[in-house]
Amino acid sequence: MSTLPRTRRFLIISPIVAALIGGTVFILGAGTPSASDDAAVVASSICEAHELRARAAEDPHFKIEIPDEFDQQFPSRDACLSHEAAGDEEAPGPMQPIEFSHRHHAGSFQIDCQYCHSNTDVSPSAGVPSVEVCMGCHSQFSPAYDELQGIQTLREHWEQKKPIEWAQIHRVPEHVQFRHNRHFRAGVACQTCHGPVEELDKLYMTKDTKWWPWGLPTQKLEMGWCVQCHRQEGASQDCNTCHY
Numbered sequence: 486m487s488t489l490p491r492t493r494r495f496l497i498i499s500p501i502v503a504a505l506i507g508g509t510v511f512i513l514g515a516g517t518p519s520a521s522d523d524a525a526v527v528a529s530s531i532c533e534a535h536e537l538r539a540r541a542a543e544d545p546h547f548k549i550e551i552p553d554e555f556d557q558q559f560p561s562r563d564a565c566l567s568h569e570a571a572g573d574e575e576a577p578g579p580m581q582p583i584e585f586s587h588r589h590h591a592g593s594f595q596i597d598c599q600y601c602h603s604n605t606d607v608s609p610s611a612g613v614p615s616v617e618v619c620m621g622c623h624s625q626f627s628p629a630y631d632e633l634q635g636i637q638t639l640r641e642h643w644e645q646k647k648p649i650e651w652a653q654i655h656r657v658p659e660h661v662q663f664r665h666n667r668h669f670r671a672g673v674a675c676q677t678c679h680g681p682v683e684e685l686d687k688l689y690m691t692k693d694t695k696w697w698p699w700g701l702p703t704q705k706l707e708m709g710w711c712v713q714c715h716r717q718e719g720a721s722q723d724c725n726t727c728h729y
């Protein structure tokens with residue numbers, strides 16, 4: 486698979502898609518004498534309107550028509566692209582029930598990790614945010630925002646008072662004791678263990694990039710991975726620090 490980030494790939498692909506749409510219009514136009522080849526491509530959603538505008542900005546011959554209802558600022562183009570990338574089946578990581586993007590929330594909007602994972606410093610588990618946390622912001626969004634599938638799913642859960650069943654990515658076995666708060670207080674950054682979360686639309690367990698001094702790099706979440714860092718940082722290596 487290509488190493489280009491999905492958003493970049495989408496940006497490369499979208500002109501091709503737009504060209505295909507344009508091409509179809511042209512062929513149809515050729516068949517009917519009254520139609521001309523400068524028929525405009527009509528946007529059918531806010532997200533599509535963003536893409537068409539971007540295309541038209543590059544190519545003055547590309548004619549577009551944006552109906553009033555789709556001529557809106559939000560969802561922003563960035564949000565549309567992130568939503569698309571977060572729902573990409575081919576990207577690494579499990580498919581989540583909502584196309585939620587960390588790049589968009591924690592990256593572009595710089596929402597603090599703790600705002601959503603508020604338990605990292607107080608409880609052993611970091612937890613994922615509840616529907617209430619999401620709706621604290623999203624209940625204020627205009628109805629136009631509902632064109633995103635992820636927002637519709639979010640609203641359904643809110644109305645039916647159902648929790649969102651996020652697929653878990655990091656999990657250590659029952660016999661292992663892991664505590665976020667100890668690491669948080671010791672000043673170990675989230676990214677040291679979870680990678681550049683704020684750059685990812687769709688989360689997955691990133692590879693450990695650190696080259697440990699003893700032999701090959703260890704696999705993340707394996708015992709060696711924990712022990713190597715504990716050895717380097719002078720943290721406890723006693724068996725019963727991590728095992729009950």
Ligand code: HEC
Nearest residue numbers: 559560561564567568584585586589614618619622635636
């Ligand atoms: C602190 C405010 C805030 C919170 C909390 C928040 N969001 Fe958002 N969300 C935003 C903003 C701002 C945007 C982007 C607006 C734009 O650019 O169009 C956004 C965009 C989105 C989008 C479209 C982009 C994408 O990521 O796919 C989805 C879906 C979404 N939010 C879902 C959620 C879910 C699910 C939660 C809870 C886990 C949540 N949001 C929590 C502020 C928030």
Ligand code: HEC
Nearest residue numbers: 590591596597598601613651653654655675679682683688
């Ligand atoms: C707006 C809310 C929000 C913010 C801000 C946020 N997250 Fe998340 N986080 C979520 C949601 C929702 C999930 C579950 C869906 C997913 O995995 O994408 C999640 C999942 C995760 C997971 C995977 C958990 C697992 O299953 O193993 C990690 C790791 C994570 N977040 C780290 C971070 C870090 C680090 C930051 C700050 C750079 C951050 N998050 C900021 C909402 C948020």
Ligand code: HEC
Nearest residue numbers: 598602605610611612613655656657663668673674675678
């Ligand atoms: C020392 C490595 C390390 C650091 C630092 C770290 N994590 Fe984790 N994280 C883990 C491990 C290991 C797990 C799996 C824990 C488990 O199975 O109980 C995990 C699990 C998670 C989960 C899923 C928890 C759940 O209950 O579903 C989230 C969310 C998360 N981390 C977010 C964060 C955030 C946010 C930070 C920074 C404040 C952070 N982590 C810092 C190693 C780390």
Ligand code: HEC
Nearest residue numbers: 662663664667671677706710711714715718720721726727
């Ligand atoms: C990137 C470095 C790093 C990684 C990876 C790491 N730890 Fe830690 N760990 C630390 C540091 C630093 C401390 C803090 C020691 C202190 O508080 O003095 C710590 C503390 C702990 C403690 C508390 C120790 C005590 O004395 O009570 C436990 C338990 C623990 N880690 C378990 C784990 C487990 C299990 C893993 C792997 C799943 C892991 N750690 C991975 C750096 C790391």
Ligand code: HEC
Nearest residue numbers: 657658661706707708711712715721722723724726727728
């Ligand atoms: C810093 C944390 C940490 C310390 C210290 C630690 N372990 Fe582990 N241990 C783990 C983790 C994490 C796993 C789970 C690895 C996995 O699932 O691949 C594990 C797994 C194991 C397993 C099960 C292996 C398997 O294949 O399922 C045994 C047995 C074990 N540890 C014994 C020990 C003994 C004995 C010591 C002391 C010499 C020790 N551990 C010290 C974190 C630790």
